[in-house]
Amino acid sequence: MLATFLIEITLAVYTLWRYKMSTIRRLAVAMLLALATFQLAEYMVCGGLGFTGIEWARVGYGSITLLPAIGIHMVVTLAGKNARTLVGTAYATCIAFVAIYLIGENAVSANTCTANYAIFDTIRASVWPFAAYYYGWLLIGTGLAWQWSKQLPEKRGALRAMAAGYAAFILPTTAFNIIDPTTTRGIPSIMCGFAVIFAVALVAKVLPQSATVKNSIQNVYEKLQLKF
Numbered sequence: 001m002l003a004t005f006l007i008e009i010t011l012a013v014y015t016l017w018r019y020k021m022s023t024i025r026r027l028a029v030a031m032l033l034a035l036a037t038f039q040l041a042e043y044m045v046c047g048g049l050g051f052t053g054i055e056w057a058r059v060g061y062g063s064i065t066l067l068p069a070i071g072i073h074m075v076v077t078l079a080g081k082n083a084r085t086l087v088g089t090a091y092a093t094c095i096a097f098v099a100i101y102l103i104g105e106n107a108v109s110a111n112t113c114t115a116n117y118a119i120f121d122t123i124r125a126s127v128w129p130f131a132a133y134y135y136g137w138l139l140i141g142t143g144l145a146w147q148w149s150k151q152l153p154e155k156r157g158a159l160r161a162m163a164a165g166y167a168a169f170i171l172p173t174t175a176f177n178i179i180d181p182t183t184t185r186g187i188p189s190i191m192c193g194f195a196v197i198f199a200v201a202l203v204a205k206v207l208p209q210s211a212t213v214k215n216s217i218q219n220v221y222e223k224l225q226l227k228f
Contacts, residue, residue, distance in 0.1 A: 005036050032203075
C-alpha cells in the first residue's frame with residue numbers, strides 16, 4: 001500500500017513537471033492524487049497521524065469515489081467532445097456518494113486489517129447503488145473511449161490507452177472476485193491495487209499520446225498560417 005502510494009505520488013509530481021498546464025494534465029493529476037490518497041488511507045486504516053481508522057476510511061472512500069467521474073471527464077476531453085450533460089451527471093452522482101461517505105453517520109467503517117488488503121464496510125443501503133455507480137461509469141468510460149477511438153484516428157492512441165488502462169484493473173478485480181467470492185468485501189482495496197497499472201498507463205501512454213495530438217494540430221495550424 002505504501003509502495004503504491006509512493007509510485008502514484010511520484011507519477012503525479014512527474015506529470016506536473018513534464019507537461020504544460022491543460023485540462024488533461026489537471027485531470028490526470030487529480031486522478032493520481034485520488035488513487036494515492038486511497039492507498040495512504042488504506043495504509044493508515046487502523047489509525048495514525050492523529051486520525052482514527054473510521055476517519056481514514058471516510059477519506060479513502062471519498063477519494064476513490066472521485067475516480068469514475070474524473071475518468072468520464074478525461075475521456076470526453078481527450079476526444080474533444082461537447083458532452084456537458086454526461087460529465088455533469090457523472091459529477092452529480094459522484095458528489096452524492098462523496099457526501100454520504102464523508103458525513104453520513106456509520107456510512108463507512110474499516111474494522112478489519114489484513115496483510116494484503118483492507119476490508120471496508122458501508123451501510124447496506126449504499127452497496128448496490130455504489131456498485132452500479134462505480135462499475136457503470138467505468139464501463140461507460142471504457143466503451144466511449146474505444147468507440148471514439150475508431151471515429152477519431154488522430155486521437156486513437158490516447159483513447160485506446162485510456163480504455164486499456166481501465167480494463168487493466170477492472171478485469172483482474174472481477175476475475176479475482178469470481179475465483180474467490182469472499183474477496184468481494186475487499187473490492188475497493190483490490191481494485192485500487194490493480195489501478196496502479198492504470199496509473200502507469202496514464203502517464204506512460206495517455207498523456208504522451210494526448211500531447212502528441214496537441215502538438216500535431218498546432219503544427220498544422222502554423223503551416224496553414226505560413227501558407228496563406
